[in-house]
Amino acid sequence: MNETIKTQLNHRTIRAFTAEAVPKEHVQTLLDVANHTATSNGMQAYSIIRITDQHLKDQLAEIGNQDYMARATELWLFIVDLYRNYAIAEAQGVAGDDLINADKFFQGFTDASLAAQNVVVAAESLGYGCNYFGNVHNDLEAIIELLELPLYTLPVVGLGIGVPNQNPQLKPRMPLALKVFENQYQKEDDYLASLKAYDEEMQTYYDLREANKRVDSFTLQVARKQTSTIFKRNAPLEVARKQGFKL
Amino acid sequence: MNETIKTQLNHRTIRAFTAEAVPKEHVQTLLDVANHTATSNGMQAYSIIRITDQHLKDQLAEIGNQDYMARATELWLFIVDLYRNYAIAEAQGVAGDDLINADKFFQGFTDASLAAQNVVVAAESLGYGCNYFGNVHNDLEAIIELLELPLYTLPVVGLGIGVPNQNPQLKPRMPLALKVFENQYQKEDDYLASLKAYDEEMQTYYDLREANKRVDSFTLQVARKQTSTIFKRNAPLEVARKQGFKL
Numbered sequence: 001m002n003e004t005i006k007t008q009l010n011h012r013t014i015r016a017f018t019a020e021a022v023p024k025e026h027v028q029t030l031l032d033v034a035n036h037t038a039t040s041n042g043m044q045a046y047s048i049i050r051i052t053d054q055h056l057k058d059q060l061a062e063i064g065n066q067d068y069m070a071r072a073t074e075l076w077l078f079i080v081d082l083y084r085n086y087a088i089a090e091a092q093g094v095a096g097d098d099l100i101n102a103d104k105f106f107q108g109f110t111d112a113s114l115a116a117q118n119v120v121v122a123a124e125s126l127g128y129g130c131n132y133f134g135n136v137h138n139d140l141e142a143i144i145e146l147l148e149l150p151l152y153t154l155p156v157v158g159l160g161i162g163v164p165n166q167n168p169q170l171k172p173r174m175p176l177a178l179k180v181f182e183n184q185y186q187k188e189d190d191y192l193a194s195l196k197a198y199d200e201e202m203q204t205y206y207d208l209r210e211a212n213k214r215v216d217s218f219t220l221q222v223a224r225k226q227t228s229t230i231f232k233r234n235a236p237l238e239v240a241r242k243q244g245f246k247l
Numbered sequence: 248m249n250e251t252i253k254t255q256l257n258h259r260t261i262r263a264f265t266a267e268a269v270p271k272e273h274v275q276t277l278l279d280v281a282n283h284t285a286t287s288n289g290m291q292a293y294s295i296i297r298i299t300d301q302h303l304k305d306q307l308a309e310i311g312n313q314d315y316m317a318r319a320t321e322l323w324l325f326i327v328d329l330y331r332n333y334a335i336a337e338a339q340g341v342a343g344d345d346l347i348n349a350d351k352f353f354q355g356f357t358d359a360s361l362a363a364q365n366v367v368v369a370a371e372s373l374g375y376g377c378n379y380f381g382n383v384h385n386d387l388e389a390i391i392e393l394l395e396l397p398l399y400t401l402p403v404v405g406l407g408i409g410v411p412n413q414n415p416q417l418k419p420r421m422p423l424a425l426k427v428f429e430n431q432y433q434k435e436d437d438y439l440a441s442l443k444a445y446d447e448e449m450q451t452y453y454d455l456r457e458a459n460k461r462v463d464s465f466t467l468q469v470a471r472k473q474t475s476t477i478f479k480r481n482a483p484l485e486v487a488r489k490q491g492f493k494l
Contacts, residue, residue, distance in 0.1 A: 001276070004251040004372035008280045008365060029248070031427055033255045035420045037364070040381045042418065042468065047426040056430055084425065088438045088469045099472060103384060103480040106356075110381070110404060113360030114367075117284065118255060121368045125251035134287045134357070137350060148431040157357060171289065173282045178331065179294045180278055183303055184395040191335045221289065222335045225346060233350040237484070237494055247484055 007124050012170060014129025017073045017162030026126060027074065030161070033122040037115040045108035046115055046156070047081040049147050050074070056146065060158070063142045064135030065230075073162030077136060077143070078116045080108035082152040082245070097246045100152050105245050112156040123161045133158030139232045140239040151244035154236075172201040174218065195219055254371050259417060261376025264320045264409030273373060274321065277408070280369040284362040292355035293362055293403070294328040296394050297321070303393065307405070310389045311382030312477075320409030324383060324390070325363045327355035329399040329492070344493045347399050352492050359403040370408045380405030386479045387486040398491035401483075419448040421465065442466055 027050075034048060051057055054070075061070035069075070082100050089095040098104070120130045136143055136155040143155050178194060188194045199217035206214055216224065241247055274297075281295060298304055301317075308317035316322070329347050336342040345351070367377045383390055383402040390402050425441060435441045446464035453461055463471065488494055 002250070002372055004254065005276060005280060005369050007251065008369055009283050011283050011285065013285060029252060031423050033252060035423055035426075036256050036258050036417075038258065038260060038367070038377075038379050040379075041472065042465075043472065044421050044426065047428065047432070049428050049430070049432065051430060053430045081426070083432075083434075084438065085469045085472075087435070088442070088466050089472075091437070091439045092466065092470045094470045098481075099469075101481055102483050104472075106384065106483055107381065109353075109356060110360050113357050114364040117361040117364035118368065120285070120361075121365065122252050122255055125249055130285075132285050132287075134354065137353065150432055150434060153432065170283075174291050176278050176282055179282070179291065179328070181294065181296050183296070183298060183300045185294070185296065185330075185397055185400065187330075187397060188334070190338070191331065192338045195335070218289075219335050219339065222332045222346075223339045223341045225288065225290065225332075225336075225351075234345075234348055236349050236353055 004121070004125065008121060010170065011124065012129070012168045013131050014162070014164045014166060014168070015068045015131050016164070016166040017071065017129065018165045020073070020163040022074050022128065022161060030119050030122050034115040034119050037118040039111040039114070040107035043085060043107060044111065045080065045082055045085060045104065046112035047079050047084070047153070048115070049077040049079065051077065059146055060143065063139050064133060065138060066133070066135050069133055069135065069158070069160065072131065072160030074160065076159045076161070077147065078112040078156045078159065079149060080105060080112055080154045080156055082108055083150045086152050100244060100246050102247045105240065105247060109156055116157050116159055119159065127163070128161050129164035131160035133160060137233050137236060138230050140236060144243065154240050154243055154245070169205055172198065172205055174198055192219055251368070251372065255368060257417065258371065259415045260378050261409070261411045261413060261415070262315045262378050263413040264318065264376065265412045267320070267410040269321050269375065269408060277366050277369050281362040281366050284365040286358040286361070287354035290332060290354060291358065292327065292329055292332060292351065293359035294326050294331070294400070296324040296326065298324065306393055307390065310386050311380060312385060313380070313382050316380055316382065316405070316407065319378065319407030321407065323406045323408070324394065325359040325403045325406065326396060327352060327359055327401045327403055329355055330397045333399050347491060347493050349494045352487065352494060356403055363404050363406055366406065374410070375408050376411035378407035380407060384480050384483060385477050387483060391490065401487050401490055401492070416452055419445065419452055421445055439466055
């Protein structure tokens with residue numbers, strides 16, 4: 001155990017921040033950490049859009065249907081970026097579809113995700129709270145237009161960073177036995193039985209998003225995802241193809 | 248600056264490990280860290296396969312065409328896992344395609360990536376070295392068969408962890424100005440000119456993988472990716488569809 005791991009095990013999503021800004025030096029440090037994250041084949045096929053314009057934050061919050069997004073102190077969007085490398089190849093007269101195919105797309109998607117998590121750990125180590133915004137997938141096209149994202153790019157995940165103004169409970173997690181396997185995948189015969197204790201634990205958790213009400217059991221949350229789908233979220237591959245990726 | 252960030256800024260890929268095992272308590276700690284990583288909608292749509300069978304490691308190294316993969320002390324595979332949640336919904340009589348669609352697939356892919364990076368930071372904070380294995384994408388179907396991965400799962404990235412037995416140079420990164428933008432994406436007029444200094448810096452870097460020879464400039468590496476494509480890597484979406492995802 002060390003400070004790094006203590007911070008990681010204490011990760012909570014922070015959705016409310018104080019008015020305090022994140023000083024420029026910290027922003028720079030967090031970006032340096034992003035820049036030193038491992039990337040597939042060293043290709044660095046991701047970029048970060050830092051949203052500082054309140055009007056854009058407001059619009060992103062509206063598209064994402066989460067008003068607290070507009071109040072994120074720092075709001076960063078991590079994107080797959082094959083535009084840059086495609087342009088680099090083009091300048092050398094060798095650009096082609098292999099640079100924007102599904103394999104490269106997934107490399108860029110992974111690069112963006114790894115960089116985002118590296119920033120989260122660094123930010124939390126400095127005492128900041130973080131909030132991933134998966135809601136950027138609610139309407140990818142709207143975000144692409146809003147932030148003028150070029151061909152061969154796609155939003156992966158948003159990230160809010162700031163000084164915490166809330167102290168949520170640690171959210172219970174599924175037992176590792178259900179998600180870590182040795183040498184081959186192990187199916188459970190009866191997931192509901194295996195998850196019974198976790199389901200009970202989850203019901204003791206208060207979600208600060210919803211006026212401090214307790215949350216559903218995990219298995220019920222999974223079942224409800226079936227009916228809570230946001231229509232525009234269903235077509236990320238179609239949007240990616242419109243963005244020029246050869247998928 | 249603190250110990251966490253110092254470690255992050257010092258990240259290097261470690262491909263050679265000593266014979267020393269990673270003690271059970273450390274494995275447990277790293278798995279706990281994975282388990283506390285943020286996940287999309289709390290759905291925890293990823294799993295980890297820990298490869299301890301040397302024969303399997305050998306086969307993975309062969310499929311991935313990187314022999315040092317067989318010598319990774321700890322070798323973990325992070326996978327998208329919608330199988331578990333689909334089974335949970337099925338047990339409640341509400342399973343349907345919305346649980347295995349493209350949106351959920353990308354959520355699981357992100358979950359797996361975030362967990363992997365969280366483990367990397369934790370492992371490095373304990374003095375271990377890490378090596379991402381993107382080569383699991385060389386032949387996804389072979390890996391799915393080898394590790395008996397069920398429907399609605401797909402490999403995302405492999406991870407080697409162990410006590411470093413090499414001390415590589417810090418790999419130079421592209422200047423942040425080229426990958427971090429404020430409020431909207433900024434294209435460069437002349438990427439080759441903007442990358443000239445970085446290209447020169449990259450040529451001073453020695454890649455320990457290839458008998459200590461210096462590497463190509465970054466822009467030349469990008470250009471070469473065009474012609475170095477591994478055939479089976481081109482169809483991840485087809486494999487995902489065979490795995491049952493409704494993409």
